[in-house]
Structure formats: structure tokens, C-alpha cells
Amino acid sequence: MPPALLELSGISKSFGGVQALRAVDFVLKPGEIHGLVGENGAGKSTLMKIIAGVHADYDGVMRVDGREVHFRSSRDALAAGIGMVHQELSVAPELTVAENVFLGMQPVNRLGIVDWRKMARQATEQLKNLGLNIDPAARLGDFPIGVQQLVELSRVLFSGARIIILDEPTSALSPPEIERLFGVLLRLKQSGRSLIFISHFLEDILKISDEITIFRNGRKVATTAVSAAIDKAWIIERMIGAGREELEESYLGEIKLVGKPTAPVVLEAKGLTYGSAYRDITFAARGGEVLGVYGFMGCGQLELARTLFGKLKPDRGALAIGGAPVRLANTSAARKAGVAYVAESRRSMLFGEEPVYKNVSIAVLDRLSRFLLKPDRERAIAAEQVKALDIRPPSVELRLGGLSGGNQQKVALAKWLTHPPRLLLLAEPTRGMDVGAKEDVVKIVRALRDQGIAIIVFSTEPETVLSLADRVLVMRKGAIAREFADEAISKDRLLAAA
Ligand SMILES: Nc1ncnc2c1ncn2[C@@H]1O[C@H](COP(=O)(O)OP(=O)(O)O)[C@@H](O)[C@H]1O
Numbered sequence: 001m002p003p004a005l006l007e008l009s010g011i012s013k014s015f016g017g018v019q020a021l022r023a024v025d026f027v028l029k030p031g032e033i034h035g036l037v038g039e040n041g042a043g044k045s046t047l048m049k050i051i052a053g054v055h056a057d058y059d060g061v062m063r064v065d066g067r068e069v070h071f072r073s074s075r076d077a078l079a080a081g082i083g084m085v086h087q088e089l090s091v092a093p094e095l096t097v098a099e100n101v102f103l104g105m106q107p108v109n110r111l112g113i114v115d116w117r118k119m120a121r122q123a124t125e126q127l128k129n130l131g132l133n134i135d136p137a138a139r140l141g142d143f144p145i146g147v148q149q150l151v152e153l154s155r156v157l158f159s160g161a162r163i164i165i166l167d168e169p170t171s172a173l174s175p176p177e178i179e180r181l182f183g184v185l186l187r188l189k190q191s192g193r194s195l196i197f198i199s200h201f202l203e204d205i206l207k208i209s210d211e212i213t214i215f216r217n218g219r220k221v222a223t224t225a226v227s228a229a230i231d232k233a234w235i236i237e238r239m240i241g242a243g244r245e246e247l248e249e250s251y252l253g254e255i256k257l258v259g260k261p262t263a264p265v266v267l268e269a270k271g272l273t274y275g276s277a278y279r280d281i282t283f284a285a286r287g288g289e290v291l292g293v294y295g296f297m298g299c300g301q302l303e304l305a306r307t308l309f310g311k312l313k314p315d316r317g318a319l320a321i322g323g324a325p326v327r328l329a330n331t332s333a334a335r336k337a338g339v340a341y342v343a344e345s346r347r348s349m350l351f352g353e354e355p356v357y358k359n360v361s362i363a364v365l366d367r368l369s370r371f372l373l374k375p376d377r378e379r380a381i382a383a384e385q386v387k388a389l390d391i392r393p394p395s396v397e398l399r400l401g402g403l404s405g406g407n408q409q410k411v412a413l414a415k416w417l418t419h420p421p422r423l424l425l426l427a428e429p430t431r432g433m434d435v436g437a438k439e440d441v442v443k444i445v446r447a448l449r450d451q452g453i454a455i456i457v458f459s460t461e462p463e464t465v466l467s468l469a470d471r472v473l474v475m476r477k478g479a480i481a482r483e484f485a486d487e488a489i490s491k492d493r494l495l496a497a498a
């Protein structure tokens with residue numbers, strides 16, 4: 001038998017204390033599209049970065065065409081014919097479209113001088129294959145993210161690499177753009193290239209792949225040829241595991257949602273549409289209810305959150321708060337209407353250099369003038385909160401930036417307890433926290449809800465939604481795909497709907 005095109009055996013990799021990969025074996029055949037799936041943090045990107053020469057420090061053996069290799073850099077991998085499009089967009093926004101298409105490998109003439117004409121012509125042609133008719137001399141940063149993602153894809157797809165790795169390449173693409181990309185991938189496959197394709201969209205994976213490999217918790221749990229017997233449910237079962245131990249870890253157990261259909265409607269959204277990010281979003285948020293909005297990265301939920309906070313202006317649609325139509329033209333209009341927002345990156349909302357008590361009283365200062373609030377009173381309000389929320393260490397004088405992420409999040413939420421908004425928007429409220437801090441945040445959110453505030457939690461993590469929400473909307477590629485209310489939900493049902 002001829003050697004495999006690419007073969008990895010016993011690959012292990014750790015980052016400090018985190019074991020990202022445990023003894024993983026993986027084989028890529030010539031001319032195949034190999035789909036890779038697994039939950040966030042399962043180890044997919046880490047394995048791909050080893051193949052692409054980004055991580056040089058790992059245990060195990062890698063072979064290309066049967067010969068052992070150990071890449072020290074992505075340049076090494078490229079020289080061996082391996083190209084990768086990373087999960088994080090890595091274009092150069094200041095450079096032109098054509099320069100980005102050829103980044104690092106501009107065509108040169110006999111004198112070694114960059115051949116700009118040739119570059120522009122080839123870039124135009126390659127981008128046409130992906131359905132893009134744009135000026136190769138325009139600055140790339142001026143185009144929407146979807147276009148930038150396609151330009152980055154074209155760089156690797158047409159680089160001549162014979163092994164092409166695509167790490168979640170469709171997060172910013174619209175359905176027709178994805179269709180066109182798939183056409184290109186199939187043509188590359190027919191010309192003998194091998195592709196590894198990572199995506200959360202299991203239907204896409206099943207449609208395009210010859211084989212799939214499933215990762216869970218740093219281990220490879222299955223590799224199989226795609227056939228009629230392999231469906232979404234089969235994959236999800238393996239992704240989240242059915243072992244007793246994982247069962248607890250992953251809330252595979254069911255959670256019964258109890259809606260509050262008679263609670264007063266605080267926010268009403270009708271037909272909201274914003275660019276290619278989301279469309280026709282219609283829903284209501286009720287006082288005393290936590291509404292979860294779940295979806296994969298890039299499904300449009302972050303843009304929706306930003307719209308409700310007045311950061312993005314929708315192209316179409318209407319919003320009403322407490323029954324009255326509102327136009328949230330900017331964030332101060334949103335705040336006046338009673339909307340509060342705790343962003344995903346807490347750093348942007350809090351003042352790390354200021355003491356804890358100042359951060360707690362910021363909401364107060366929005367309403368009272370700074371001169372009316374005496375420092376002693378400020379401290380006293382904050383001290384109450386620090387105690388009630390079990391913020392550690394329990395001192396209002398400490399610099400906020402010195403607290404752990406979980407405790408900073410408690411501070412970010414604390415101020416809304418004393419001065420409740422009508423609508424509270426939370427983006428990824430428990431990301432990266434330890435179990436204890438997560439539980440505290442859940443308690444605070446419930447306390448806020450029980451004061452009658454309407455709360456919307458936006459998250460890409462099923463656990464977050466399952467632990468907080470009374471009702472759930474699932475977003476998928478810019479639209480609301482499913483509502484769960486008054487029924488049992490579980491992680492696998494959420495994933496299946498997304
Ligand atoms: N550069 C890094 N430094 C520290 N930890 C990392 C790094 N890259 C990945 N990890 C950790 O390794 C694990 C696997 O991550 P990753 O390979 O990105 O997963 P996936 O792509 O499947 O979502 C996670 O726990 C992640 O936090």
C-alpha cells in the first residue's frame with residue numbers, strides 16, 4: 001500500500017497545565033475532503049496548527065508521503081505543500097486586495113521585481129472563482145468581513161498547496177458565498193488536492209466531506225467515511241459523549257424550561273435586519289424572564305446584541321420598549337430607554353485602574369450628578385454589594401484590574417442590582433470562569449430577573465444558555481431557527497437546532 005499523504009501518530013500537546021491533545025492519530029488521504037468536528041476547546045485548531053508548522057513543540061510523529069517531518073515554522077509547512085486558513089482572520093487591512101491575495105509570495109519578473117500588473121490580473125481571476133468582482137487595487141480593510149474572509153481563503157486555495165486546511169472558514173460568509181466556496185473546494189479535490197475542513201455546521205460538513213473525524217476533550221473519538229448511516233445526531237452524540245462522567249459535565253441531562261407567558265413584554269423586536277449579519281428578527285423579551293439567544297460564532301447574535309444597545313443601526317425593522325416605539329440611534333439613547341449592556345469583553349466596560357467601589361457606582365453616576373454622590377455613600381453602597389455578591393477579596397478599595405475575571409464580572413453585574421435597568425443585555429456572561437464564579441453569576445442574574453428586569457443572554461456556549469435561560473431562541477446563519485419554551489431542552493437539542 002502506498003504511504004498516506006499525511007499521517008500523524010500519538011500527537012500530544014499541552015499549554016502549561018492544559019492538555020490540548022492526547023495521543024491523537026490522524027490520516028489524510030490524497031484527493032479527499034476530511035471534515036473535522038468537535039466542541040469549542042476540543043483540540044481541532046491545535047492539531048491543525050501542528051500540521052501547519054505553527055506549533056513546533058509537541059510529542060508524537062508526523063509523516064508526509066511516508067517521510068518523517070517536524071516543521072519549525074509555517075514556512076516549513078508551506079515548503080512541504082501545506083497551507084492553512086486560520087480561524088482568526090489574518091489579512092492586512094491596510095494593504096490592497098491584490099497584495100493580500102499574494103501576501104508573502106508576490107510574483108516577480110526576471111529581475112526579481114514585483115510584477116504588479118500580473119499580480120492584479122491573477123488576483124482578479126482568482127477572486128472571480130469565489131464570486132468576487134472587486135477592484136484589486138482597493139484597500140482590503142474597506143470591504144466587509146465576509147469579503148476579507150474570501151480574500152484570505154483565495155490566498156491559500158490558489159497557492160498551489162496540495163494539503164489545504166480550512167479552520168472554520170465560513171463564519172462570516174452568506175449562504176451563496178458558502179455555496180460558491182464549496183464549488184471551489186470540490187474542484188480543488190478533483191485536481192488531486194486534499195483538504196481538511198473544520199466547521200460547526202454539521203450539515204455543511206456532511207455535504208462536503210468524504211470522511212469525518214470527531215474530537216472530544218483533546219482526544220480523537222472517531223473517524224468514519226460519510227455515508228447514509230452518518231447523520232447529525234450520530235455526530236453530536238460522539239461530540240459531547242454519552243459517558244456518565246461527561247454527562248454531568250455537559251448538561252446532557254434535560255432542563256425543563258418554564259416560560260412566563262403572562263409577564264409584561266418589555267422589549268419587542270419586529271423584522272430587524274442588518275446587512276448580511278441577520279434578517280427578519282422578530283421576538284419579545286418579558287420582564288422577570290431570562291431569554292437565551294444561542295448560536296454559533298458568526299450567526300449574527302453579537303450584531304443583534306449591539307443593535308439592541310444602540311451600537312448598530314438596523315437597515316429595517318422596529319423596536320418597542322414598554323409598548324412605545326423607540327429608535328436606538330446610539331448608546332445613550334439606549335441607556336435613556338432603560339437598556340443596559342454587559343459586553344463580552346468586560347475590560348471595555350469597567351475601569352481596571354479604578355477601585356472596586358468606583359466601578360460599582362458608575363451606574364449611579366449616570367443618574368445622579370457626581371457632586372451629589374458623596375464618596376462615603378459611594379463606598380457604603382459598594383461595600384453592601386461586595387458582601388452580598390461574595391466578591392473576593394472583600395475590599396472596595398482594591399484596584400479592579402487585580403481581581404480575577406469572575407470577580408470582575410460580579411462587579412460588572414453588581415451595579416445593576418442597585419439601579420435596575422428595564423432590559424439587561426449580557427454577552428457571554430460566564431466565559432472563561434471557574435465553576436464557583438459561574439455559580440455566583442447565575443445567582444446574580446436570577447436575583448436581577450426576580451426584580452422584574454427583562455434579561456437577554458447572548459452566548460455561543462450551550463452550558464451558559466442552559467444554566468441561565470427560561471426561554472431560548474436559537475439563531476442560525478442570521479435568522480431565528482427555533483424557539484424553545486415550556487419544554488425540556490438539552491445540549492444536544494440546542495446543537496441540533498443551531
Ligand atoms: N496558545 C494557547 N495557549 C494556551 N492554551 C491554548 C492555546 N491554544 C489552545 N489552547 C487550549 O487548548 C485547548 C484546545 O484548543 P483548540 O485547539 O483551540 O480547540 P478547538 O479548535 O477544538 O476549539 C483549549 O483548552 C484551549 O484553551
Ligand SMILES: [Mg+2]
Nearest residue numbers: 044045046087
Ligand atoms: Mg478552533
